[in-house]
Amino acid sequence: MPLFDVYPLYNVTPVSGKDMLVYDEKGVEYLDLYGGHAVISIGHSHPNYVKAVSEQVSTLGFYSNAIQNPLQVELANKIESLSGCTGYELFLCNSGAEANENALKLASFKTGKSRILAFNNGFHGRTSAAVAATDNKNIVAPINAQQQVTFLALNDIEGVKRELEKGDVCAVILEFIQGVGGLDQGTAEFFEQVDTLCKANNTYLIADEVQSGYGRSGKFFAFQYYNVTPEIISIAKGMGNGFPIGGILIHPSIEAKHGMLGTTFGGNHLACAAGLAVLNTIDDEQLIANVNEISEYFISIAKTIPQIKNIKGKGLMLGLEFDFEVGELRKKLIYEQHMFTGGASNKKLIRILPPLTIKKVHVDAFFEALKEVLK
Ligand SMILES: Cc1ncc(COP(=O)(O)O)c(C=O)c1O
Numbered sequence: 001m002p003l004f005d006v007y008p009l010y011n012v013t014p015v016s017g018k019d020m021l022v023y024d025e026k027g028v029e030y031l032d033l034y035g036g037h038a039v040i041s042i043g044h045s046h047p048n049y050v051k052a053v054s055e056q057v058s059t060l061g062f063y064s065n066a067i068q069n070p071l072q073v074e075l076a077n078k079i080e081s082l083s084g085c086t087g088y089e090l091f092l093c094n095s096g097a098e099a100n101e102n103a104l105k106l107a108s109f110k111t112g113k114s115r116i117l118a119f120n121n122g123f124h125g126r127t128s129a130a131v132a133a134t135d136n137k138n139i140v141a142p143i144n145a146q147q148q149v150t151f152l153a154l155n156d157i158e159g160v161k162r163e164l165e166k167g168d169v170c171a172v173i174l175e176f177i178q179g180v181g182g183l184d185q186g187t188a189e190f191f192e193q194v195d196t197l198c199k200a201n202n203t204y205l206i207a208d209e210v211q212s213g214y215g216r217s218g219k220f221f222a223f224q225y226y227n228v229t230p231e232i233i234s235i236a237k238g239m240g241n242g243f244p245i246g247g248i249l250i251h252p253s254i255e256a257k258h259g260m261l262g263t264t265f266g267g268n269h270l271a272c273a274a275g276l277a278v279l280n281t282i283d284d285e286q287l288i289a290n291v292n293e294i295s296e297y298f299i300s301i302a303k304t305i306p307q308i309k310n311i312k313g314k315g316l317m318l319g320l321e322f323d324f325e326v327g328e329l330r331k332k333l334i335y336e337q338h339m340f341t342g343g344a345s346n347k348k349l350i351r352i353l354p355p356l357t358i359k360k361v362h363v364d365a366f367f368e369a370l371k372e373v374l375k
Pocket of ligand 1: 098100123211
């Protein structure tokens with residue numbers, strides 16, 4: 001049976017990985033500055049992660065959400081202590097889209113309203129409400145387009161005020177650093193005013209931290225650079241270091257009701273073991289401090305390369321903007337220099353999303369390779 005051909009593929013077949021490196025079937029080594037799309041947080045095949053997941057699968061891999069699961073409680077407590085989101089409650093699911101879908105659904109349940117406010121160039125996933133709130137017509141099917149969504153430009157605070165005062169908006173959903181869209185960010189003033197307007201209009205602020213969360217921005221959550229209090233925070237990618245797990249953190253003012261949300265696989269034992277190994281490693285290895293140190297080093301070198309016209313993003317969620325389309329450059333980086341990087345809907349931008357364990361030697365190797373392909 002052929003695979004349903006929805007992905008344009010690079011001709012590379014990784015078969016193993018170790019920290020910042022992946023190896024293909026012929027043993028060729030690649031440096032991973034893409035982290036499998038911002039997913040690999042603690043490095044490929046981290047020994048603590050391998051041990052935790054292996055031990056869990058050999059004892060109890062799965063049971064449903066109808067029983068006590070102390071691993072979920074342990075995971076929730078660890079997220080609370082590392083993120084500083086005191087009092088928030090955790091609902092677990094399996095992916096970023098699902099996290100946002102549940103966030104939007106909860107906002108609608110609780111406010112009794114149904115319109116969503118989202119932003120140009122935002123990406124929130126492929127499920128029904130999440131994809132409708134994503135600014136890409138090509139991935140919105142007619143069934144999704146039935147959702148009521150209004151898109152505004154980032155920083156259009158007058159637009160936000162006008163729309164929220166109409167009284168029918170259940171949620172404002174936003175990325176504090178846009179991922180797929182190309183690393184654009186609103187201003188602090190904008191984000192803080194959006195938060196205030198949400199509180200004044202019984203609208204939930206949903207921080208989509210699926211990509212920017214878990215330390216990637218240099219803080220546990222990117223919204224923590226600002227004075228805002230999201231009602232819901234969605235998380236996924238870096239959470240499981242490749243094991244599918246997502247979730248939402250829900251503000252203590254929002255009361256749960258049995259049956260309101262649910263899932264078969266979300267929060268299963270294996271996912272929790274993976275999630276705990278990730279958080280313990282972020283903590284033990286002080287990876288958020290490493291993000292800040294390496295980010296500064298990376299940016300200082302990027303600034304010396306004349307072809308790089310703009311450096312965007314924060315922490316290890318960075319974009320290098322050129323004044324030409326970078327598709328060919330990224331191909332040369334893969335096939336000639338054996339380096340994975342990411343693309344964006346901004347075709348002139350290379351995305352840098354490495355494991356949070358990256359060291360200066362890897363940054364040096366990347367820039368040597370970049371200079372070579374820019375010759
Ligand atoms: C900001 C953001 N939200 C949501 C998603 C969707 O996550 P998933 O692909 O796990 O459904 C993504 C994926 O790239 C993302 O970058």
